[in-house]
Amino acid sequence: MAAACSQPPPPPPHWTVVHHFTVGQTPGPVTLGGKWAFVANMSDGTVTQIDRDAGKIVATITVADPKVLRAQGCAPDSVHAYYSGSWGWRTCDTPFAIGWDGTSLWALDNGDRQLVRIDPSRHQAAERVRLPGIGWSVGFGFGKAWVSGWDNHAVYIVDVASRALTATISDVDSGPATLTGGAGAVWIVCVRGLNGIGHLDRVDPNTLKVTNRYEIDWFSTAVTTLGSSVFVRGSYGGDITRLDASTGAVVWSQPGPGFIGRQGIDEIGATTNGVWMDGPTTARVDLATGAIAERILVPSSGVATDGGQIWLNRLDGSIAEFKFQ
Numbered sequence: 001m002a003a004a005c006s007q008p009p010p011p012p013p014h015w016t017v018v019h020h021f022t023v024g025q026t027p028g029p030v031t032l033g034g035k036w037a038f039v040a041n042m043s044d045g046t047v048t049q050i051d052r053d054a055g056k057i058v059a060t061i062t063v064a065d066p067k068v069l070r071a072q073g074c075a076p077d078s079v080h081a082y083y084s085g086s087w088g089w090r091t092c093d094t095p096f097a098i099g100w101d102g103t104s105l106w107a108l109d110n111g112d113r114q115l116v117r118i119d120p121s122r123h124q125a126a127e128r129v130r131l132p133g134i135g136w137s138v139g140f141g142f143g144k145a146w147v148s149g150w151d152n153h154a155v156y157i158v159d160v161a162s163r164a165l166t167a168t169i170s171d172v173d174s175g176p177a178t179l180t181g182g183a184g185a186v187w188i189v190c191v192r193g194l195n196g197i198g199h200l201d202r203v204d205p206n207t208l209k210v211t212n213r214y215e216i217d218w219f220s221t222a223v224t225t226l227g228s229s230v231f232v233r234g235s236y237g238g239d240i241t242r243l244d245a246s247t248g249a250v251v252w253s254q255p256g257p258g259f260i261g262r263q264g265i266d267e268i269g270a271t272t273n274g275v276w277m278d279g280p281t282t283a284r285v286d287l288a289t290g291a292i293a294e295r296i297l298v299p300s301s302g303v304a305t306d307g308g309q310i311w312l313n314r315l316d317g318s319i320a321e322f323k324f325q
Contacts, residue, residue, distance in 0.1 A: 013324055015324055019050075019055040025043040026043035027042070027319065029265065032309070036051065036052060037052050037321070040097065046062050052309070058123065086263060089264070090262070097138050105118040114129060114131060115138065115156075129158050132149065136149070140181055144166075146179055153174055153175065167208055177189050178220075178221065178222055183230055186202075186205055187200060187201070188201040189223050191220060198220050201213050202245075216232050216241070217239070221264075225270065228245050228246065231275050233268055238255065239253055242290060258280060265301070268303060270305065271305050275287070277303065278312065281299065282296040296322060
């Protein structure tokens with residue numbers, strides 16, 4: 001009687017590419033909202049809309065005209081105008097940033113100084129809200145859109161329901177850049193502090209006042225929240241710090257993967273078991289200790305998370321979705 005054939009054990013589960021997309025010339029970080037994934041094509045004035053369930057691109061939506069910024073003289077007049085690490089290379093980006101309010105996507109058009117609402121069901125731009133100046137980042141929370149006004153050292157507030165500018169906060173620290181809403185407040189990374197010191201400003205969403213200011217690394221690149229904690233990626237992506245949202249105390253600060261994307265653009269993603277950071281390898285740091293607990297061996301320049309999905313900006317300019325399988 002012949003011996004039964006033995007079956008090799010199944011391979012251990014690992015992060016697998018389930019979808020891969022080619023988008024615009026200069027893709028920004030992925031924004032996840034509802035059943036959609038969105039990518040700002042920053043050289044083209046468009047947003048790519050992806051159906052996450054079907055795994056396909058459903059629309060490329062025009063939200064801004066890149067020629068407007070170029071006519072305003074956004075481009076440097078020589079290759080020596082900005083040093084290699086300067087955030088100034090982003091001055092011609094449009095849309096400059098995008099964000100999801102729970103039902104709609106919004107895009108930041110710095111050429112026409114507008115925050116543009118995008119209707120995801122109709123795949124087209126809808127209302128346009130005039131802003132007092134150019135913006136850097138857009139975040140949502142507490143029924144409002146929050147836009148960091150880089151040049152004016154301000155934060156512009158747009159009511160999501162009425163789709164109108166309702167207030168400007170003018171007492172934030174110098175160089176407001178990335179911001180996020182969560183952990184009971186709006187958190188603004190301010191990166192132009194004196195003597196190489198940056199600050200994380202905490203804004204009360206009800207009074208619209210800066211209630212606390214915490215020292216962080218100069219030119220920190222990204223911020224996100226989870227529960228009662230705030231996570232800030234340090235200068236040029238070299239480390240990650242967890243702060244207690246109620247006190248501003250540093251819980252831990254640890255080395256992270258080095259940042260290798262375009263200067264001034266970064267995105268980290270918080271999940272229930274850690275914070276994912278882009279870099280030469282895409283790494284998850286442990287919530288309790290900040291130590292690197294896991295890696296996806298794919299270089300990336302941006303990472304977005306939602307449940308069991310990880311979305312990466314790959315270095316070749318494409319977008320990939322990973323799942324643990």
